[in-house]
Amino acid sequence: KSNILFLWLLCYHFCKVLDLAAGTCEVVTLDRDSSQPRRTIARQTARCACRKGQIAGTTRARPACVDVGIVWTRQWCEMSPCLDDEGCGLLVNQSGWTCTQPGGRVKTTTVRTQPDRTEPEPVTDILLVNTFPDLPPQRCGGGSG
Known part of the structure; x- marks a missing residue:
């Protein structure tokens, strides 16, 4: 029975990979938290089917496959x-x-990469935690400006 379970899990993993075209990504989870004043915190997990030498990343504010060296x-x-x-x-x-x-x-x-991952893999989950303040940052320091 354990062999059947293993084969099912293996097939499930690779079947999920195959439903994404090579070099593409999809957002798996997206949570927004606006409970803090003047801030929205968004947590996003993306799943990517990247080519050899690439890993999940972000290009133009969207999940994308990027050169693994960057990560x-x-x-x-x-x-x-x-x-x-x-x-x-x-x-x-x-x-x-x-x-x-x-x-x-x-x-x-x-x-933050997923904690159980030690090396990049062709399909990688990456958690992006975005903070979007509603107001521009204020300069700190003494005196008037």
């Missing part, structure tokens, strides 16, 4: 995660990036 080196802005009119900035600890809109609004994205 390994955590140089997130190299995958062009922001919209065309936004500027990309790498977070200091390289845990994600910011996209700054022309009006000053900042979207911060932090990346």
Whole structure:
């Protein structure tokens, strides 16, 4: 019975992979939390069927297959995660990036790969945690400006 279960699980995994075209991604879960004032936190998990040398990432604010080297080196802005009119900035600890809109609004994205994954695989779940403040960031510091 355990062999049958194993074969079923193996088939299920690969059948799920096959329903995505190579090089494409789909959003599996999307949760939004607007309980904090002036913020919306969105948690998104995407499933991608990436080609060899690629892994799930973000391009132009959408899930996409990107070069695996970008994820390994955590140089997130190299995958062009922001919209065309936004500027990309790498977070200091390289845990994600910011996209700054022309009006000053900042979207911060932090990346957490699934904890049971140690190496990239052709189909990879990646959790993107986005924070979208409703107001532009305020400058800190003394004096009037």
